Amino acid sequence: MINGTPGNDVLIGTSANDLILGGSGNDTLKGEAGNDVLVGGVGKDILTGGAGQDVFRFDDILDSYRKANTSSSDRIIDFDASSDKIDLSALGFTGLGDGTNGTLYISLNSTGTRTYVKSREADVNGNRFELALEGNYTSILTESHFIFRANVAPIVTSPLLDQRVDENAVFSYLIPASSFADEDGDSLSFSAQLAGGSALPTWLSFDAATRTFSGTPDYSHAGNYEVTVTASDGRGGEVSDSFALRVSDVLTGTSGNDTLVGTPGDEVLLGGAGNDSLSAGAGNDHLEGGAGRDTLTGGAGIDVFRFTDQLDSYRNYASGGLNLGDSISDFEIGVDKIDLSGLGYTGFGNGRDGTLSLVLNDAGTKTYVKDYETDANGNRFEFALDGNFLGTLSESDFIFGNSGGGGNNIFFIPTLGQSNARGLRVFGGDDASGVSELVDDLEQYTGYSVRSLFLDSSGNSIDVAVGGSTVTGKSTDSETELLKNWWHTDTDQPGAALLRAVDILEDQLASLRATGTVTFAMVWGQGEDNAEEIALAADKQAAAQLYKESTLKVFDYLKAHLDAEATIYMMQTGRYQTDAAVLRGYTQPKIDSIVEGIEYVQQMQAEIASERSDVKLAVTYTDLPMRAEADPVKYADDVWHLSDESREIVGQRLADYIADDLGFHGEPADNTTTVESAVNWTLAANLESLILSGSAAINGTGNDLNNTIFGNAAANTLRGGAGNDMLAGGDGEDELIGGAGLDTLYGGAAADRFDFDALSEMSLAALRDVIGDFNAAEGDKIDLSRLDAILATSDVDAFTFIGSADFSNTNAAGQLRFADGVLAGSVNEDAAAEFEIQLVGVTALNQGDFIT
Known part of the structure; x- marks a missing residue:
């Protein structure tokens, strides 16, 4: 050299x-x-x-x-x-x-x-x-x-999925753009042929520009085809992947009572009218009994039992117990599917409002799937499975359609992470949840049929979020902790929580994709346990960085195994309830350290969202009450979890953000803006209503919006702030302070004080404040003591009540008068009032009704 x-x-x-x-x-x-x-x-x-x-x-x-x-x-x-x-x-x-x-x-x-x-x-x-x-x-x-730089050939990033179509049915398959990638950034061109180099069958065409297969096989085209798609980079590099295309033979019955018997191959059996017996044999078959009381046997293989009309299988109890319900003799959990996508059912429930109920007969030998709502003729959909499937049959064994406006355009958005994400799936006393609000609003905004929640046979949600979980677990953790690990940092491998979530979501995605086009995204809410881990770390910055890196590995694993184009919408980790932590016996240094850990987690979440276009920081909820604040008796030491009402608001906020991100338009104005708290609470800027709960003497404060604030049975201080507010004290000796704007005040039972603090917050005529239930007999008072009754003096003067007499024509400063239900006050010499307060239903006042 x-x-x-x-x-x-x-x-x-x-x-x-x-x-x-x-x-x-x-x-x-x-x-x-x-x-x-x-x-x-x-x-x-x-x-x-x-x-x-x-x-x-x-x-x-x-x-x-x-x-x-x-x-x-x-x-x-x-x-x-x-x-x-x-x-x-x-x-x-x-x-x-x-x-x-x-x-x-x-x-x-x-x-x-x-x-x-x-x-x-x-x-x-x-x-x-x-x-x-x-x-x-x-x-x-x-x-x-x-x-020159060596050309890197394209690669297959997501294997092509096998496809199936029935004879005489329209086939269409779009090759996802994410299926192939080129490291050099070269533009890819596509071609397709049968494996071995033969041309595609005459009925099947491939549009290379749009990467779309289309065609309709006739009754002579049943069989298996292996189709190869090749991606070329124009520089000699190419890669191919193949998918199996099965054109299923169709066996068709008559209008009579038929017996159709399949072969070991994949077939479609259509019974038609009549009481038919369909036995598919081996193979992955589709069975459709049609009208009449049919017996369906799938045999070996992955079979689909399809009902396209509610009169395919029904009972009519008003017509002498007419029973035309079909029976499936050999349904296999986790293998076979029941396709109800054309009937409008959304899942399991009580058999009403688009749901189906599961009922076991007295002998324990048949499980009935029932709709309890009848059509105009008294018919209600029902079919039976031979055997006891209670506790094992789940929504993932079905192919449901959705009643939303999107038809076959489905938006699937499950919630993953830990307890606050899991809590979105929990229904409150009003039969609403964060997920139900998310789904309802997204269907309203987007027109998609939206799914987030699958239920098991008992009507319980199938959770993919895990309470108390972490993204920085270790493979050597205890058996209990291993179940809560999303990622193992010592082996750099997925943990049990992640593997379980992928397994569940793959099945749920497959059932939805069988019914239409699915757009897939995920809500991720996790970080509370990692905040506590960071709090204990000697090097908090290093622990926070590990949290960030591990979270990204979880995201990448989810996308690689479920949908490479999925967007992940993060819920930013919220507050730590320090009063509840004190009740747990935590020391102040420990509490401070956990709060610091939250700040690290929130910072890492913000960095992830800023660095990754596929991850969005979609919602924050630090302004919403937590369980310990909504019900400090029941949840006194709950340091992390949102209240039921807060979860619903989070669902609405997520829907607004996601709709906008998808190119639609969310509407925050239609969100629930009411929160409930059993501790002192001030409404955040975007919330309108507050309900004080519990039995403690607590206070509620509004914001610049038009607020509605309700007290509890104790002595409350309610402050409206700016805006046209309504304050209702309820029982207890309450203090009500309307603030600026046209306010309406209700003290409720007991001796209440209506407090007016500043002349600038008071007005006249149609803009005056209103006291809706002033009751002198209960000891109610109107507090004007903070007002200067005579502006011309340097002292803070008190008002003098003159009854219903007119203001003095020579010097009305400091006078109060009450006539026709209106209290008027003058702070200068002229005989005109500077402020008014309307008292509904009150005919007389005296000096003792005031604090001046």
Whole structure:
């Protein structure tokens, strides 16, 4: 190796194979004999290979370049096209071309004595690669004289899914863009043929531009086809993947009582009218009994039992117990499916409002799937499964449609993470939940049929969120803790929570994709347990970084196994309820450390969202009451969890964000804005209503909106703030302070105080405040003590009540009068009132009714 200095060097090789490095400066390099490698480095260098097979290598664009007004290009004096090479592999160029899109072009100077190799594309500093060769090489140079960046062939990123279509049914299959990728960023072109190179069957076409297969096989095309799709990068790189396409034979019955028997292959059995017996045999079969009382036997394989009309299987108890219900004799949990997608049912429930109920007969030998709502003729859908399936049959064994406006366009958005994400699935006393609000609002905003929640046979939600879970678990954790691990940091492998979630969601996705086109996304809410882990860490920043990296690994694993194009909507981790932590016996340093841990988690979540376009920070909820605040008796030491009402609001906020992100329009104005708290509470800026619960004497404060605030049975202080507020104290000796705006105040039972703090918050006529239930007999008071009754003096003067008399014409300052249900006050000498308060239903007041 021969090394130059930072100056202008002349470096001469030997007769051996030399590596000559010019370094900085305008150098002259001569290889002499031998197979040499010459690297001029930075500067305007002159390179002579000499005898032998020489390589002229360029490691950086600044080794040889041109700017708008400056040339610093190297010159090769003796390039031998029969043996020498120009190595540009480090610069990323892909070949010869027009000088754009990573290519280089060849040009000749005006005298025909020098050949240039150039790029037309400049870096951020305006530098573009240029190299000169002495002599005319324009008709000689080819890509074989260069060492370009090696082309990386495309890869399969998501295997193509096998497809199935019945004879005489329309087939369409769009190859997802995410199925193939090219590391070089080359544009891919696509082609399709049968495995082995044969052309596609005549009934099947492939649109390469849209990556879409389409066609309709007739009754002669049943069979198995293996279709190969090839992605090419235009530079010699290509990759192929195949999918199996099964065209199922269709066996069709008559209008009578038929017996249809399948073969070991995949078939469709259509009974038609009559009481039919369908026995499919082996194979992955579809069975549709049609009208009449049918017996369906799938046999071995993955079978689908399909009902397309509610009169395919029904009972009518008003017509002497008419029973035309079908019976499935050999349903296999987790293997077979029952397709009800055309009937509008949404899942399991009480058999009403689009749900189905599961009932076991007295003998325990048949499980009935029932709709308790009848049609106009008294018929109600019902079919039976031979055997006891209670506790084992789940919604994932069915293919349900949705009643939303999207038809077969389904948006599937499950909630994952830990307890606050899981809590969105929990229904409160009003039969609503965060998930139900999310689904209802998204269907309203988007027109999709939206699914988030699957139920088991007992009507319980199938949860994929795990309370108390972490993304930084270890494979050596206890058996109980292992179940709560999303990721194992010691083995860099998925934990049980992640594996279970993928297993469940794959099944649920498959059942939905069988009914239509599915857009898949996920809600992720996790971080509470990791905040506590960070709190205990000696190096909190390192622990936070590990949390971030592990969360991203969980996200990547989910997308790789479920849908590479899925968006993940994060719920930012919320507050830590410090009063509840005190009741747990935690020390203040420990509490402070956990609060700090939350701040780290929130910071990492914000970084993830800012760095990844597929992850969105969709909702925060630090302004909403937690369980310990809504019900401090029942949930006194609950440090993490949102109340039922808060969960519903989170669902609504998620729907607004997600709708906007999908290109639709959410409507925050229609959200529930009522929160409930059993501790002192101030409404955040976007909330309108507050209900104080529990039995403690607590306070409620509004914001700048038009608030509605209800007290509990204890003594409350209610403050409306700005806006036209309604305050209702309830039982107890309450203090009500309307604040600015047109306020309506109800004290409720007991001696209440209606407090008016500032003249600027009071008005006249239609803008005056209203007291709706003033009751002097209960001891109610109107508190004007903070008002200066006579502005002309330096003292804070008290008002004098003059009954219903008119204000003085000479000096009305400091006078209060009450007439026609309106209390009026004057703070200056003229006889006009400066403020009024309406008292509904009150005919008389006296001085003792005031605090002045």
